[in-house]
Structure formats: C-alpha cells, structure tokens
Amino acid sequence: MPFLADSQHTTITGGHFVDQSIGPINVSLTNGQxxxxxxxxxxxxxxxHDSSARDYAPRCQPGTREQHIEDIVGWGAPAVGADEPLPLFWMKGLAGVGKSAIAQTCAERLKDLGRLGAAFFFAADVRDDAEQFFPTIAYQLSIEFPDYRDLLEQRVRCDKTILKKTMAAQFKALIAEPFQELEKIGKGIGRRMVIIIDGLDECKKADDQSRIVEIIAAAARDGVTPFCWAFFSRPEPHIEASFTPEDVTQVTYIALLPVSDDANSDIELYLRSGFKNILRHRNIPVTSQWPSDSDIQTLVKASKGLFIYAVTVLRDVDRAGSLEEALRAVCAATSNSTDGSLFAGLDAFYTLIMRRIPPEKLPTVLLLCTLLCNAGSYPGSETYSGVMQWSNILRLSEIDFRATCNQLSAVLHIHDHSDTLDFSQFGDTDCPLQYAVPAFVEGLRVHVRGRLGGSIHFYHKSFFDFLIDPTRSGPFYVWSSPMDNAYFKHCLEVVLKCEETYHFQVSELILAHGVADSASSLSWPYTNELVNSMLKACIYGWAFDTCSRFGASPKIESQLLQRFGCADFRKARQNQAMLYAGCRHFMAYTLWGCYGRRKIIRGTQLFHAPRDEFRENFDATKFKAKIKRWKECGIIQRYYPNFGSRFKSLVAKKYQDKLISGLFCVGHGPKSVFWYWEINLKEEYYQEFLATDLAEGEKTFRGEWDLWLTELRWYT
Known part of the structure; x- marks a missing residue:
C-alpha cells in the first residue's frame, strides 16, 4: 500500500518517515523543495504531447495516414498473443512530409490505450536542449508510475547533481536503475509502454542527437528498461549513422515516410476537411462547393506529397481577409511556377507570401527573418526567442512589431505565455540590474531572452530552409551580401545607441547623465526597472556579439567595420560582465567568431575553445584574414608592452611548441580593451582574454586558468 494511502485530514510539517512498500526507501519531508x-x-x-504550448500541433485528419498510424500503434500495443515487436522504431522522412502529425496522432491514440509512457517533441529554438531530454522523460514517467515516482523522489533529493551529469549518467540514474529496482521487487510496469521522440533532428547539437540514439539503442539492445522507443526525424547523415550499426538495426524497425504521389489522396482529404473547418469557424454556410475540385487538385499537385504545403496553405487562407482572393492567389502562384523540383510548389507559395508584403515593410520583415534565422543557427546554451527582445532589437513598438509579424502569419508563430513570473525574487524591481542578486541574474536573463512578451518561431523548419537557400528564395535570401550588411549595420546602430546611454562610475556601468531610466532607451519597455535594465543589457550584448561575429565575414563593407572600430569596447565588455554576473561560465563566441566557453573574473573575460570545438570551428586561414582586415580597418592595433620581459615572452611566437599568440588593442583610446590570444596547434585549443587592465588581465589569465579548466572538466 502506498505511503499514508488512507490518511485523511492530516497535516505534516517536517519529520522523517520510512515507506517499506517498495523496499527500504527513506522519504524525508522537509520545508525544502x-x-x-x-x-x-x-x-x-x-x-x-498534450502541453498547452503545442495547442496547434499538427495532427492527422481522420482517414489520413491510417496505414502508418496503424503500423506504429500496432507496434506499440501489439495484439494479445502476438510476438513481441522490436523495441525501437524509427520513422524517417524529409522535412514537411508529415512525420510530426503522425507522431502526435500516434501519441494521442497510445495515450487512449494506456500505452504511452512519455513523449518529447523537439522544436528548433524552443524545445531543443538535450540537457532537458531525459529529465523530461523521467518526469512524465513519474506521473504514470507512482512507485517509480517514489524512487525518483529520493534519488534526486539525495543527489541533485544527477541533473548536471552527462546524458548517459542521467539515463542510468533517472530511468534505467529505478525501473530495474522495481522489477526486482515485483513492481515492474507489467505491460509494453511507448516513449515517442519527435523531431530529433531539431535538437540543438548534432552530437547530442546521435548520443540520444546511442544511449537508448544500447539500453534497448541490453534490455535494461521495459520501454519501447519511437523516433521521428529527418534522415540526417549523423542520425542515419547512429542507426546503422548491426547491433542497432537488429532491434529497430525502420520506416521511410516518402515524398510520393501515394500521399495525394491523404493530402486531398486533409485539404477538404481543412477548408470545411475554415468555413465552419467563420459560420459561413455555402450552397456550392468551395473550393472547387479544380482548385483542390491544383493544390494537391503542387504539394508533391509534402503535407507542410497543405498545412501552410490552410493557415494562410484562414487568416486572409478574403478567402476566395487568398485561394486564387495561391493557386495562381502554383500554376505559374515552371520549376520541376520537389519543393517547387512550396517555394512558389513561400515566395507569394514574401511578395505580398508591401515594399515599405519588406526591409523590416527581411531583417526580422534574418534575426530569426541567425538565432536558429546559434548553437548557444540558451533559447533566444523572447518577443520583447526581438522587438527592441528591431527598435519597434509592440504594435509595430506585431504588425510586422502579421505579414508572416502563415509561417510565423507568436506564443503568448500565460504564466507570470514574480520578478521580485530577483531583487528590488525598482533598481537596475547592477543591484540584482548575482545568483538570480541567470534566471532573469534566461526568462527575458526566451519568454518575455511571449516567444516567437517559425511554424516549420521548411520556411527556414527556404530563406537560407539562394536557389529557392532568390531575392528573399537572408544571407546575401546586401542582407549581411543591412543586418550588421542595424546591429551596429543598436550598439552605438545603447552605449550612449551608459557611462562608467569606477568600474560599473550606470545610466548616463540625462537618461532617466532604462525604459527610455527601449521601444517596447516592461513595467519595472529591473527587467528593463536586463532587457537593455540583453539587446546590447546580442547586438555587440553579432557585430563581432559578422565582422569576420569578408562580405561586410570596410566602412561599416571602421565604424565598429569606433564603438566603446570597454562598455560592451562591462555589459557582458553585468549580464553574466554569478554565472560560472557560459557558451559564447569569441571576438572573431570561434565558439567555446567564456568566464568573467574580476573584469577579465576568459575564453577557451577545447579540442572538440577547436577542430569543429577553428579555421586558421579565416583567423589570419580577419586579423589582417581588422588591422586595415583600424579595429585592432598590435600592442607592444614595455613593462617587463615576462609578458613579452608570453606573447612571443613559440613555433617550437606549436604555440602562436598575439596581443592587440581593440578599439581606440579610452574605449579600447586589450586582447591576448594563443593557439596551440599541438594540443589543439584556442584561448584568449579581454581586459581593460593588461596587468590584471595577464595575472588572472595565468593565475586562475588551471583552476577554471579543472572546473570546466568537472562541470562537463
């Protein structure tokens, strides 16, 4: 019997109890979490699968994709007496063929059958963190299985570091071992349960995608958990490679969801049902058929087996002022396309969406698309989807920002979070960020960047793919030279505008004279100074980092780089220190675009790109080219110290040790910082420091470097 199962009208405050129902498990009830x-x-x-954030998740219309759904549900919940199916299922297919709709529908049916253990639906930018994957699965399983929940309660309370360990260690401690323990004492789950993983290819890092497959496949092969696992993803090469080993293929059903005319009947049914729903929602009775059979067939032909085409067309027509005009425009765009490629119909439709944007609004919309595409490719540790952050980076009011987003309503989604956060937990809300409790700064920063004002993202990755492929998007290609320069120029203007509103007081950034509060610098401010100062610091930091990264591109015009060289690098670095106060370390880009781990100690910014990041990101040719170009544009100047031989030897080129280093001033005069970097070709790492005080920077770099690297190894 569960612990205190039949108790009534009982109040417990503190104490220590032992529940012997599933073995000697101590449950300590304290006032703690x-x-x-x-x-x-x-x-x-x-x-x-049933979260409110996924209210509009794609699902299969009744009568569509039935064979695929029956195959998966039958695999997860086999008939009585049937042979036990293999423990893994992988459905692969190109973007837009309907994998997520099938996964969602299967999750709902398995839930109704009592066979769904858990589900994780990945989505770029919003649900893409591998560190949350196994904790999420474990939490959902704890809701389904009370005995497991009791074990998990004790494990996490006794060792909170479980949640900071590797994914393999998390899987073992949170899932494998607890269920093995329950099995030993006769409290196993007793039936086949399915865990669904959709959109694995949208997990942030490719290595994490492969690692998830490897961990689960090993567990399935060795029978260490009672679950079967269904994956839905695009057939990316690294995911294919993870399912290729013989010991994995032996325990995996692999199903291809092809782009095929065979799906046309399902797409036709989906379109007809969708248009009926549009009319019903608008309370429009019709006596004649709308759309016509001819229009339906035009759309089906244009889809070329891609369900995402039908989904996006319905969303676009539903949000139009005139249903008939919107439908005619879509059909005309499709009919006029002479491209015979797989994505021809989808590209024609996406092009139509972009061409409908009024010319005076198109530059702002393209800038928004560029921001979102660059954020989508940003491999950082945080989610950058907060609506108020993007609105302020674009320097648009709430009304103007939402009006801009409405131009892309068929492909762009704003999720207005209903939850509210008590910002007073982070400090006095009337005081600026400088006075916030350092331990709480990270939580405030993550919320502002990821959720403040809602979150924004493309409905489907196919629109992202369209925008970054010049052969598909043509004049709307967001990574063209003109767009790169427009994006760089805009971010530079944000940097220069932000730095004007600050000045130094000793070593702190405070509001400049004449600047009443942080809200006066924002196009869409929040309601208190604490959040506004964080919001301002976030957009300043984002814009400056963007200029640093894009400044490595040969496409950026020299005159823009020269203007960047006049920026206040000291203020920008102090803003980073304020933004990451209390943070042990964080993932970030270097001044020239390399990716790795950064830490700020007493005003000195340390950076280290270890072997993996070095091999993946370091390009010696590009590094040399950037050094040369930045020198030519006056952003950096080589610095020759004159205060002792110790530091001179530090910055000398040590070819015998395969160590190359350099020391520069970045910026001009009192706005400059010192930049020291070194590359070890033998050990394969890159590291640097940025400091306003060179002697202090060198002291910190040498004095605390080994300690920090030890901390990094422990943390990772």
Missing part, C-alpha cells in the same frame, strides 16, 4: 519539483525545473513541460 521536493525531488520531483527539482526534476520538473530541469525538464521542459512544453515538450509533452
């Missing part, structure tokens, strides 16, 4: 509560904080509730 529960283990399950800690697990919930480390998870992503939005990834569940």
């Amino acid at each position: 529960t283990g399950i509560g800690i697990l919930l904080e480390a998870s992503n509730p939005d990834a569940a």
Whole structure:
C-alpha cells in the first residue's frame, strides 16, 4: 500500500518517515523543495504531447495516414498473443512530409490505450536542449508510475547533481536503475509502454542527437528498461549513422515516410476537411462547393506529397481577409511556377507570401527573418526567442512589431505565455540590474531572452530552409551580401545607441547623465526597472556579439567595420560582465567568431575553445584574414608592452611548441580593451582574454586558468 494511502485530514510539517512498500526507501519531508519539483525545473513541460504550448500541433485528419498510424500503434500495443515487436522504431522522412502529425496522432491514440509512457517533441529554438531530454522523460514517467515516482523522489533529493551529469549518467540514474529496482521487487510496469521522440533532428547539437540514439539503442539492445522507443526525424547523415550499426538495426524497425504521389489522396482529404473547418469557424454556410475540385487538385499537385504545403496553405487562407482572393492567389502562384523540383510548389507559395508584403515593410520583415534565422543557427546554451527582445532589437513598438509579424502569419508563430513570473525574487524591481542578486541574474536573463512578451518561431523548419537557400528564395535570401550588411549595420546602430546611454562610475556601468531610466532607451519597455535594465543589457550584448561575429565575414563593407572600430569596447565588455554576473561560465563566441566557453573574473573575460570545438570551428586561414582586415580597418592595433620581459615572452611566437599568440588593442583610446590570444596547434585549443587592465588581465589569465579548466572538466 502506498505511503499514508488512507490518511485523511492530516497535516505534516517536517519529520522523517520510512515507506517499506517498495523496499527500504527513506522519504524525508522537509520545508525544502521536493525531488520531483527539482526534476520538473530541469525538464521542459512544453515538450509533452498534450502541453498547452503545442495547442496547434499538427495532427492527422481522420482517414489520413491510417496505414502508418496503424503500423506504429500496432507496434506499440501489439495484439494479445502476438510476438513481441522490436523495441525501437524509427520513422524517417524529409522535412514537411508529415512525420510530426503522425507522431502526435500516434501519441494521442497510445495515450487512449494506456500505452504511452512519455513523449518529447523537439522544436528548433524552443524545445531543443538535450540537457532537458531525459529529465523530461523521467518526469512524465513519474506521473504514470507512482512507485517509480517514489524512487525518483529520493534519488534526486539525495543527489541533485544527477541533473548536471552527462546524458548517459542521467539515463542510468533517472530511468534505467529505478525501473530495474522495481522489477526486482515485483513492481515492474507489467505491460509494453511507448516513449515517442519527435523531431530529433531539431535538437540543438548534432552530437547530442546521435548520443540520444546511442544511449537508448544500447539500453534497448541490453534490455535494461521495459520501454519501447519511437523516433521521428529527418534522415540526417549523423542520425542515419547512429542507426546503422548491426547491433542497432537488429532491434529497430525502420520506416521511410516518402515524398510520393501515394500521399495525394491523404493530402486531398486533409485539404477538404481543412477548408470545411475554415468555413465552419467563420459560420459561413455555402450552397456550392468551395473550393472547387479544380482548385483542390491544383493544390494537391503542387504539394508533391509534402503535407507542410497543405498545412501552410490552410493557415494562410484562414487568416486572409478574403478567402476566395487568398485561394486564387495561391493557386495562381502554383500554376505559374515552371520549376520541376520537389519543393517547387512550396517555394512558389513561400515566395507569394514574401511578395505580398508591401515594399515599405519588406526591409523590416527581411531583417526580422534574418534575426530569426541567425538565432536558429546559434548553437548557444540558451533559447533566444523572447518577443520583447526581438522587438527592441528591431527598435519597434509592440504594435509595430506585431504588425510586422502579421505579414508572416502563415509561417510565423507568436506564443503568448500565460504564466507570470514574480520578478521580485530577483531583487528590488525598482533598481537596475547592477543591484540584482548575482545568483538570480541567470534566471532573469534566461526568462527575458526566451519568454518575455511571449516567444516567437517559425511554424516549420521548411520556411527556414527556404530563406537560407539562394536557389529557392532568390531575392528573399537572408544571407546575401546586401542582407549581411543591412543586418550588421542595424546591429551596429543598436550598439552605438545603447552605449550612449551608459557611462562608467569606477568600474560599473550606470545610466548616463540625462537618461532617466532604462525604459527610455527601449521601444517596447516592461513595467519595472529591473527587467528593463536586463532587457537593455540583453539587446546590447546580442547586438555587440553579432557585430563581432559578422565582422569576420569578408562580405561586410570596410566602412561599416571602421565604424565598429569606433564603438566603446570597454562598455560592451562591462555589459557582458553585468549580464553574466554569478554565472560560472557560459557558451559564447569569441571576438572573431570561434565558439567555446567564456568566464568573467574580476573584469577579465576568459575564453577557451577545447579540442572538440577547436577542430569543429577553428579555421586558421579565416583567423589570419580577419586579423589582417581588422588591422586595415583600424579595429585592432598590435600592442607592444614595455613593462617587463615576462609578458613579452608570453606573447612571443613559440613555433617550437606549436604555440602562436598575439596581443592587440581593440578599439581606440579610452574605449579600447586589450586582447591576448594563443593557439596551440599541438594540443589543439584556442584561448584568449579581454581586459581593460593588461596587468590584471595577464595575472588572472595565468593565475586562475588551471583552476577554471579543472572546473570546466568537472562541470562537463
């Protein structure tokens, strides 16, 4: 019997109890946070199949994709007496063929059958963090299985570092071992349960995608958990490679969801049902058929087997002022396309969406698309989807920002979060960020960047793919030279505008004279100074980092780089220190675009790109080219110290040790900082420091470097 199962009208405050129902498990009830509560904080509730964040998740219309759904549901819930199916299922297919709709529908049916253990629906930018994956699965399983929940409660409370360990260690501690323990004492789950993983290819890092498959495949092969796992993803090469080993293929069903005319009947049914729903929602009775059979067939032909085409067309028509005009425009764009490629119909439709944007609004819309595409490719550790952050970076009011987004309503989604956050937990809301409790700064920063004002993202990755492929998007290609320069120029103007509103007081950034508060610098401010100062610091930091990264591109015009060289690098670095106060370290780009781990100690910014990042990101040719170009544009000047031989030897080129280094001033006069970098070709790493005080920077670099690297190894 569960612990205190039949108790009534009971109040417990503190104490220590032993529940012997599933073995000698101590459950300590204190005023502290529960283990399950800690697990919930480390998870992503939005990834569940029935989360409110996925209200508009694609699902199959009745009568469509039935064979695929029956195959998967039958695999997960086999008939009585049937042979036990293999423990893994992988459905692969190109973007837009309907994998997520099938996954969602299967999750709902398996839930109705009592066979769904958990589900994680990945999505770029919003649900893409591998560190949340196993905690999320474990939390959902704890809701389904009370005995497992009790074990998990104790494990997490006793060792909170479980949630900071590797994915393999998390899987073992949170899932494998607890269920093995339950099995030993006769409390196994007793039936086949399915865990669904959709959109694995949208997990942030390719290595994490492969690692998830490897961990689960090894567990399935060795039978260490009672679950079967269904994956839905694009056939990316690294994911294909993870399913290729013989010991994995032996335990995996692999199904291809092809782009084929065979799906046309399902797409036709989906379109007809969707148009009926549009009329019903608008309370429009019709006596004649709309759309006509001819229009339906035009759309079906244009889809070329891609369900995302039908989904996006319905969304576009539903949001139009005139249904008939919108439908005629879509059909005309499709009919006029002479491209015979797979994505011809989809590209024609996406092009139509972009061409409908009024010319005076198109530059702002393209800038928004560029921002979102660059954020989508940003491999950082945080989610950059907060609506208020993007609105302020674009320097648009709330009304203007939402009006801009409405131009892309068929492909762009703004999720208005209903949850409210008590910002007073981060400090006095009337005081600026400088006075916030350092331990709480990270939580405030993550919320502002990821959720403040809502979150924004493309409905489907196919629109992202369209925008970054010049052969598909043509004049709307967001990574063209003109767009790169427009994007760089805009971010530079944000940097220069932000730095004007600050000045130094000793070593702190405070508001400049005549600047009443942070809200006066924002196009869409929040309601208190604490959040506004964080919001301002976020957009300043984002814009400056963007200029640093894009400044490595040979496409950026020299005159823009020269203007960047006049920026206040000291203020920008102090803003980073303020933004990441209390943070042990964080993932970031270097001044020239390399990616790795950064830490700020006493005003000195340390950066280290270890072997993996070095091999993946370091390009010696590009590095040399950037040094040369930045010198030519006056952004950096080589610095020759004259205060002792110790530092001179530090910056000398040591070819015998395969160590190359350099020391520069970045910026001009009192706005400059010192930049020291070194590359070890033998050990394969890059590291640097940025400091306003060179002697202090060198002291910190040498004095604390080994300690920090030790901390990094422990943390990772």
